[in-house]
Amino acid sequence: MLPFLFRRTFGAIVTLILLSAVTFFVFFAVGDPALMSCGKNCTADNVALIHQNLGLDKPLPTQYWDFLSGIFVGRDYTIGHCSAPCFGYSFATKQDVWSTMMDRLPTTASLAIGGAIVFLVIGLGAGLLAAWKRGTVLDKVVTGVSMVLSSVQIYILGPIVLGIFVYSGVMASPKYVDFTSNPGGWFMGLLLPWLVMSTIFTAQYTRMSRSTMIEQLQEEHVRTAKAKGMPARYVFLRYAWRGSLIPIVTILGMDLGSLFGGAMITEFTFSLAGIGRLAINSVTTLDLPMVLGVLIFSAALILVFNIIVDATYAFIDPRVRLS
């Protein structure tokens, strides 16, 4: 298992370096970033100054090396020292890219992790229940509802929820409140975004959890457990459920990207100041350092979570752990 994780980590690092190189060259080699940084009233002198400030007069590989080393050891600009991890300064706000992202991270993290907990708990739970009560009215209701909800996109559900709960005055407008200072406010502020964001995932995970459970219940080892006299509920939870988690974890690993995308759309829908909105804003304003920073950072996060997912297999399945 350890060699496997080592190889995965190594692979992730290579992926990140390649990703950063490609995006860096695409952004900085095509067109002149100084023009974008300079703004509307731009003189030739200004552009030259910016070139010098940003090191744009150096050859491209050097620029890339400066950028890459800046992430690990920090970097000196004419306007001052940018300490590691340094992703440069925003063209739009002139703020440090890293600290801007760190300001926004709690919102996105709360949204994504909270949403994931919501859809995993509700989705897996509903799926289990439907499989346990297979063929009953309850099963049919759960299956039917999840079928409908699995096609409801965030950008459709969001405005509807806002209309019903917020504009009518039933609930306050969603906002991000720091968890450490006011946990209650944090929870209430994110409740609607969580529900909106996780609806489609909940529906999909319900269906998946139900079908993998039903598949597992046909397994021979589940029948053996019954033949040993183990109670039905025990067999269901200890024997069948364990096996049903493996395909679910696989899909979860593939869904991490969509989860981040979902968080992005949700932030936009509910006007929350998270990394997703930051990304959208910086793309529309061509704020290249910010776009690059967000891209590399989110890619790194997804890769880390993917490794965590791979390690999860080992916890679930001893055949993976001991091979």
Next chain:
Amino acid sequence: MTDHVTLPAPRDAAPAPGEPLLVAEGVTKHFPIYGGFPFKRKVGAVQAVDGVDLTVHESESFGLVGESGCGKSTTGRLLTRLMEPTSGKITYAGQDITHANRKELAPVRSEIQMIFQDPYASLNPRQTVGTIIGGPMEINGINPPGGREKRIRELLETVGLNPEHYNRFPHEFSGGQRQRIGVARALALEPKLIVADEPVSALDVSIQAQVVNLLQDLQRELGIAFLFIAHDLAVVRHFSQRVAVMYLGKIVEVGTRDEIYNRPRHPYTHALLSAVPEAKFVESDEDDRERIRLAGDVPSPVNPPSGCRFRTRCWKAQDKCAAQEPPLLQIAGNGAGHLTACHFPEEPTTAARDEDIVLDPALAAAEEAASQKPADDAGESGTTL
């Protein structure tokens, strides 16, 4: 046991029905295993087949028996060149095909056909029976007189299927019938050799006999040589004129049917024959066969035992067996062509011994306990049916 004079075995000295058709010399197949830390590299090899010598003569039925993992299926795939051997030499009708490429193999391919175990998996479900059987003719551009369809209908009849079923799909047939379709496909190019890999083991007993009879008729009437690979010793005995016994990638004994089944010399052959559960159809018949119960399972072919590979489960093993690999030779007392790879061969009989050989510790312990307890409670209650 008398003396152990061993004579070098002249290859093909056995009375065989024809000229050597397919000859394997020292054929070896190792599958590499990758692993290691931090970077993957070759860390070992599954020694699936390790130096196999065998000869199949024209029109001969040659059986290859052994337990799972002994390499018999891999051997079949090597000899038909569905796989390329790691080393060794394969000659077909005098032509070296060991490393022959696609083009060089093409003419040989039409003469060697294969029948597989699983009649469900080896037929394309989207093709009609006619297309399946005609496939080999189409690939090889063969146009028999009267057209392909006529020939396919003849083939269907040969294997005992209704020629009218030409346009049906495999799922419309039962397991036994599907295996017949596989046989018809193998016959399409009028092969000289058919390699049948467990052709009946997926079938029910009554159907098994239908397919065995069919293959036997083909072998006798069309003069096709067969390499019959199976784990069922009784089926192999029924079908094969000569038989080779494999264990962990090596042939341990080869000889005529009578030699292998009635006068085996290798301890493994003895153990194998003794393990077959045999139904007695005659009332007076006591089981007069020797009883040998080995311990444990077959070792892994990744790390086979040194010297003789059977020594870890053999009751006669001595230091020499670990140090020195026994060559496959005609040992003293054997007929020509009866070759055995053993340093300490057994007597050539399968009759019951004075004392059973029970190596399994749990079994030995249970039998020890049972023999000390007087059998007083036997036959007390009978089953009323």
Next chain:
Amino acid sequence: MTTLTTTEGTPVPTGSDPFLSVRDLYVRFSTEDGIVKAVDGLSFDLERGQTLGIVGESGSGKSVTNLAVLGLHNPKATEIAGEIHLDGQELTGAKEKTLEKLRGNKMAMIFQDALTALSPYYTVGRQIAEPFMKHTGASKREGRQRAIEMLTKVGIPQPTLRVDDYPHQFSGGMRQRAMIAMALVCNPELLIADEPTTALDVTVQAQILDLLKDLQQEFGSAIILITHDLGVVANTADDLLVMYAGRAVERGSVKEILTRPQHPYTWGLLSSMPRLSSDVNEALHPIPGSPPSLLNPPSGCAFHPRCAFTAEVGGGRCTEERPLLPEGRAAACHLGPEQQHTFFTEQIKPRLG
């Protein structure tokens, strides 16, 4: 027209009831294609300490019968009728809780493929200890101790270490031994072994069959041995039930059935099976055709489309009237005892070599 004569085999009062008694068992599955009559009126008895072999080809209903004894069929998709008495207790209508108390305790099962029948997620020791702890109320420590004891008994080397291994770390033969240990952990009085050695190599099969016999001596269990291999029952069972298309077609002691079989299907089985001692110059005599579909089994005697002797019975009885299986040593066939004897000795016996 099929004149389905009512029940077959009313139990003959023999003083004490048999340990396991199955009477007129019907098991039907509803599928998309229709109703599968998997078991169609089956009766048999089994005494303590005895071994009953059930032989048949795939689809003969031999496995389905035994899953019904343990009550392992999904009640929603299965219709079960008839009576199953285990030690006087009725099982067909029993509550799930009652069955749970019996399974793994008084009656246990060994399945064919230990690799799929054991859970890959739990250690061998835990899987063996589980039913012991459940049925005896033993603690975890006692359960583990018992698991080690059982592993020793079935011949797993280094049981104190291997108890913590997972099934995939065992070889095929060892896994089957672990499965036997699991089935025997509560000293069951009835052990059902469903093709227990079919997935194993022949040398390992011999070890395991002998071990099963020895353990039966020690535990005194009654065993039902389900197999397609007549060789296996010949060496292991006392009595034999031959099944075809969900029905029992012949029953008797192993010796009786192998030496003086009465039913044409049994004749077919015996003469289609090559043996180590049979004459290689005698061709095999397969049964023509294939086993019938259980969705729509043949009328009358289910074997009639494949039977060579229907003309000898005459009057269309084979296609119209279902033959009954009388109590005791008998075959469900319209041929008279004289005919059976003549045909067997004159036509079948010479083939058997």
